[in-house]
Amino acid sequence: MTVDFQLDRPLSEARIVVAMSGGVDSSVVAALAARTGAEVIGVTLQLYDYGAAVQRTGSCCAGQDIYDARTVADRLGIAHYVFDYESRFKGSVIDRFADEYMKGRTPIPCISCNQGVKFTDLLSLAKDLGADCLATGHYVRRVLGPNGAELHRAADPARDQSYFLFATTQEQLDYLRFPLGDMPKPAVREIARELGLLVADKPDSQDICFVPNGDYASVVKKIRPEAAAEGEIVDLEGRVLGRHQGLIHFTVGQRRGLEIGGQPEPLYVVRLEPEARRVVVGPKAALAVRTVKLDGLNWLGEDQREGLTAKVRSMAKPAPVRFDPGSASGAGGEAVHFLAPEYGVAPGQAAVIYDGDRVLGGGWIEETVPAEPISA
Structure with a gap:
């Protein structure tokens, strides 16, 4: 299979940088880029503690995943570089994630990561390496419209990642390429198997890369211990219905975990009031x-x-x-x-x-x- 990388000069004269996370998607992007005859450079960002993540599966950008990216690059015969962005990632993504929870908000760190480390820092690295474009394994489509490059949903709605890329600027979109946007996931894995890539059957990343087992509260508590402060659970009129063990355990719309019995109808988290450490609950209509x-x-x-x-x-x-x-x-x-x-x-x-x-x-x-x- 060949992919049009939409470059302005012959591919034989081009240089493509591929963001390689160590997963099957970015590995296949690197393979598709190498097939074009362009010079291909794989770049991996180490984003969090290497040692703590070595044995983790279903993550990205650390430990085993860095090893997998390097192994794939060797298999494809392309250059591969690893850059340490751990402190930058902590400040712009992990700390922000914790601070948002402290404010009673619902953070989405994957957008922050794409907005900063991946599509700002990595893009800058690619330009420093003299690349004609930066290719990633995101499932979105870059379509050339009458006014330039446009961002579209992936052809496979089950894999579409366009929501996480809304902060992509026009300048970034002009430089980025998304070769998997028209492909279903099974076809991507099949390409990896045909090429004998060790990541062909590697599980997809699950949840947030730096949150083990989806336990958001423990991560926030480690960074901001004060996040575990107790408080009241109240109804819309301010009547106290119970107590909680920290706002970090709740998000708007949540029903489980309230542990309030004897109510005439199911209750949901309607809002969080961080200054008073209150969880306000009400019927679904209040949402x-x-x-x-x-x-x-x-x-x-x-x-x-x-x-x-x-x-x-x-x-x-x-x-x-x-x-x-x-x-x-x-x-x-x-x-x-x-x-x-x-x-x-x-x-x-x-x-x-x-x-x-x-x-x-x-x-x-x-x-x-x-x-x-x-x-x-």
Whole structure:
């Protein structure tokens, strides 16, 4: 199989840098790049403690994964370099993750990682190496439109990662390449098997790379011990229903773990009040959101206004919306209005806006506006 890397000069004269995490996806990207006849350089960023992660499976960018990336590069006959970005990753991703939880928000560290370490630092490294492009194993499509490169959903909806890449700038998109965007995952693994790559059947990364076994609370507690401070669980009227062992155990929309009995209907986390260390709970109806106000908007589109959808979680079904740039609160912010109430929306999440399959942009949710007035 051949892939068009959309370069402006013959591939035989080109240099392609591939971001190699040690998984099957980026390994196959390196193989596809090598098939073109271009000079290919694999680059791996060590992002967190090498020793602690050596035996971990289903992670990336540490220990065994670095070894796997190097082994694949040797098999393909391409150069491979490892760069230590552990301190940068800790400051821009891990510490931010902990701080967001401390503020009662719902962080998405994979977006922060792509926004910073991967698509800023790694892209800069690729340019320093004289590359014509940086290729990654993300499942998204780069489509050449009438106004330049556009970011689109992957052909395989089950693998689509466009939600995590909303912060990609136009300048970055001009330089990036995503060879797997038109491919289903089984086809990627088959290429790896045909080439005899040791990672052909390696499990996919699970959850967040630096969070072992999905235990977010233990990671936050280790970085910010004060995050385990106890507090009250109250209803919408402020009546105390119970106590909790730290806000880090809760996110908006959560039902399990409240341990409150004797209620006439199921209760959900409606909001978190970090200054008072309170968890506010209520019925599902209290989770309905009509509008979200955004910060840090990144816009890749033109002036689209009609037929837009938005996602507030990576696997959520796109919801019809109206987008008002610069209208939120009348103070120069941006607002996304859902045409029907949306549930489980929380500050700290991202709202990503689409026109069909095309990613127009998105921003971080700073505030939510209930669909209907509810008691304070």
